[in-house]
Amino acid sequence: VRDYIFVAATLAYLDPRLARETLLYASRMREESTHDLVYATANFGQLNKAGIHQHPSDLDLFFMWGVAEYVFATGDTSILDAQEPYWPRSQSHKRPVWQHLSDGAASLQQHVGVGAHGLLRVGDGDWDDGIIFNAKDRTTAQQDGESVANSAMAT
Numbered sequence: 662v663r664d665y666i667f668v669a670a671t672l673a674y675l676d677p678r679l680a681r682e683t684l685l686y687a688s689r690m691r692e693e694s695t696h697d698l699v700y701a702t703a704n705f706g707q708l709n710k711a712g713i714h715q716h717p718s719d720l721d722l723f724f725m726w727g728v729a730e731y732v733f734a735t736g737d738t739s740i741l742d743a744q745e746p747y748w749p750r751s752q753s754h755k756r757p758v759w760q761h762l763s764d765g766a767a768s769l770q771q772h773v774g775v776g777a778h779g780l781l782r783v784g785d786g787d788w789d790d791g792i793i794f795n796a797k798d799r800t801t802a803q804q805d806g807e808s809v810a811n812s813a814m815a816t
Contacts, residue, residue: 662687662698662720663788666727673734680731685745687724688761693747696764697772698724708748716803718773718784721765722814728762769815780807787811 665687672680690699690708698720699708732738741762744755769781776782783806785793796802 662690662700663723665690666723669727670730673731677731677735677737680735681737681740681743684724684727684731684740685743685758687727688745688758689748689750691747691761691764693749693753696747696768698765699748716772716784717786718769718782718808719787719811719814721769722811723788724765725762726814728758776805776807778807780809780812781815782806783808783811788814 665683669680669683669687672683687698690702691697692699692708697716700717700720702708728740731740741759742757744757745761746753746755747761773782773784783792783802785803787808788810792808793799793802793806796806
């Protein structure tokens, strides 16, 4: 999702139509069963967790930023009412993008949460994909680790 959002944020200023389509595509990367965004795509649009990130903590932050940047750049608030399903489409119904954003905020609060210092937890990775792999104790880092980068972005 991150890569799509980086592209969409830039395109919001260069090609708003393509930015909007990219954001709508990214919104369809939210799982129906968990309401979490999926880390990656492979092959012909198949969603996967790339084998390294089952529970990254930053994806909803990036999605929120991308939509906010698009609305700021274009003034087009109609994207918030655009109807998109979760994944897989066959098991989902369409929801407005504002619902995708709301579910993302709920996921941050309920699943990611904050650690002992009041910062968002890191999960098994934030924007720095290797952060957990560099930890001396990966299990502790995943359970108790906090992300300064995610907390700053959320703020």
